[in-house]
Amino acid sequence: MKTDVGEASLYEKNIVLYGPPGTGKTYYTVIYAVAIIENTTLEKLRAEPYEEVLSRYTVYKKEGQVAFTTFHQSFGYEEFIEGIKPVLDDEVSDQVRYKIEPGIFKQLCEQAQQLEISSLIPNQSFSTDTRIWKVSLGRRENVQTKRDCFENNYIRIGWDDLGANIADETEFPNTSVKKIISDFYDEMSIGDIVLSLGDQKHIDAIGIIKGEPEWLEQVDYYKRSRKVEWIAKDIWEDVYKSNQQTNLTLATVYELKKINREEINQLILRYAENKRDDLEIEENKKKYVFIIDEINRGNISKILGELITLIEPTKRLGAPEQMKVQLPYSKSEFGVPQNVYIIGTMNTADRSIALMDTALRRRFRFIEMMPNLQVLEGINVEGIDIQKMVDTINKRIEVLFDREHTIGHAYFLNLKKEPTMANLAGIFENAIIPLLQEYFYEDYSKIQLILGDNAKANNLKFILDTPVQMDNIFKAIPDVDLPESKYCIQKSAFQDSQSYIGIYE
Incomplete structure (x- = not known):
């Protein structure tokens, strides 16, 4: 076949x-x-x-x-899709919190929806695992910080008093600050999308992260920064519906997990039509x-x-x-x-x-996909025609069971590289016999028929049957159906080529 x-x-x-x-x-x-x-x-x-x-x-x-x-x-x-899973707060604490985690299929679907973002600048590349973040650029009354970010192509956040090197910091003002700084430094990646907060329902800029975190010594405040390529600035786009009718909050940085990626993609593509300087942005093909x-x-x-x-x-x-x-x-x-x-x-x-x-x-x-015995053609182990042997076994299985339980060619492909009796014996002893035992619920008389043992000399049988001497076992013959024979696997047969030839001849 x-x-x-x-x-x-x-x-x-x-x-x-x-x-x-x-x-x-x-x-x-x-x-x-x-x-x-x-x-x-x-x-x-x-x-x-x-x-x-x-x-x-x-x-x-x-x-x-x-x-x-x-x-x-x-x-x-x-x-598969998503679920709530427990996670430890950090490496030194044994406190458990619960987090909504995407399943393996949802992760693949999200990646398939990500935009293809490539840089036209040599030696500059972007991450493919794109996430969408909301950032607040300065306080509402402080428009200078936002203008500076737009003009100099970066984003800036504060907590300058914690210092430039926060790697060794163990104490934060509160857990929310710790989460914000951790997201900014550890979670946000090159290639991620940032949406600048306009108000609770609107964004006023869209950008793509282009650099790792930097400390801006030359500015007076909001010294933590990342380079950004702004796709659109000074816009006013309503994202309330796209964000599952959820308001944007004033928190400085957080991931927008609810936002509709498809709608944000279309928004980015619309604005990207007029911006082809350093980036090429297109749908994921x-x-x-x-x-x-x-x-x-x-x-x-x-x-x-x-x-x-x-x-x-x-x-x-x-x-x-x-x-x-x-x-x-x-x-x-x-x-x-x-x-x-x-x-x-x-x-x-x-x-x-x-x-x-x-x-x-x-x-x-x-x-x-049925057994393809053509791939076994020409395999010969000490005179045993492997293709013919497997074909004979499968024909008998189809008669005694059905075609869905035939034996596949893959079990024997290793014989192409190593056509030895030891290899064939291992395949039969460790794979074929256990499989037949499972198929026929250890009905060894049928397994004998499959392997041709019913017509072989005893020394060649894989499944050896010996008559049961009832008189030597029971004091009196009980009035129940008793097996006439007992069966055992004869391991010496696995090493004899005539045992295998006897399957099909």
Whole structure:
């Protein structure tokens, strides 16, 4: 059989690769992810050495374009979308506070929505992990500080009495000051967006952080600064609705976690049209891939929640029927971007495809991946035709069980590099026999049929059966059904080539 991974499904938003164990589903997620990101074909990547494709996949994963997780019964909405999690206040205190943390999928979606910001100045780069901050530039009655910031391309904050070097400071006036200074120095990054406070509902400037924190000795006050590239100054934009109908506060610096990134992106793009001096700002054209291994092992309703609707191509951001939901913890609006692709894998031996969550089946394209025995052609271990042996085993499994529980080619691929009896014996003893035990609930008579042991001499049987001598075990034969034979795994058979040849001859 040939693995069916058709090109037509490559750029669909949601796909699931499903099939028996060992058919290369997880292996193929690497090829799929790279093909999607590079906008190329599967055939082209198959022609390349897998190590080269994997190397590029690792780079994309490191850069945040690929995320990988495995579903299981304990995995939930809090890990996938967002949840409230306990954190320690600092390294020396054992006080616990609770923080709303984005889940792994939400983080990828947020990154996929970030603007592409690149500098036209050589040797100047920007962070890709963009966050949005609100800054108050001086007191309301002190317009000079704000004018100075606008004219000299930076932002400034105070608490000058704490000194230029705050790394060793252990005492702050209060926890809010500590949080503000920590955000300014440690959390705010080059490439982040800053919105200057106008009033509770409006901003009067938009900028992008260009430098690390500096101490301005030449100014009289508000000496802590960061270089900023102002995209727009002296504007008056209402962000009340974009900020989930929440007023901006006077706090000097804080992250706007509720703000609608898509709307702020459009605002930045509108003003950036007339500003192309040092920066190039455009919508994110990169593709992002989220891989879910063992997707059928998780509780889909518990993990995805309302996301089950949002992942539909017609319900994604920018689609004619786009949908957003208000998340239960952060109360922020959330939607799935068009440039996010979801690839799942499903082992049909774990759970039948017929039992899969119906809501999930309707929203994913399912691609079957069956054993591809052509890749085993030519592998010979001491006269054993591996391709023929596996083909025979799978034909018997289809008759005694079903095709969803056949054995994948991946179990035997290592024999290409190391075609030894010791390697083959290890594969059978540690993988194939345990798998058959699980399939047939330790019904060893059926396992014997699968391995052809019913027609072999005793010394060649993997599963050795010996008659049960009832008279030697019981004082009287009980009036119940008793097994006529007992079974044991004969380890010496794993080292004999005739035991394997006897499977198919």
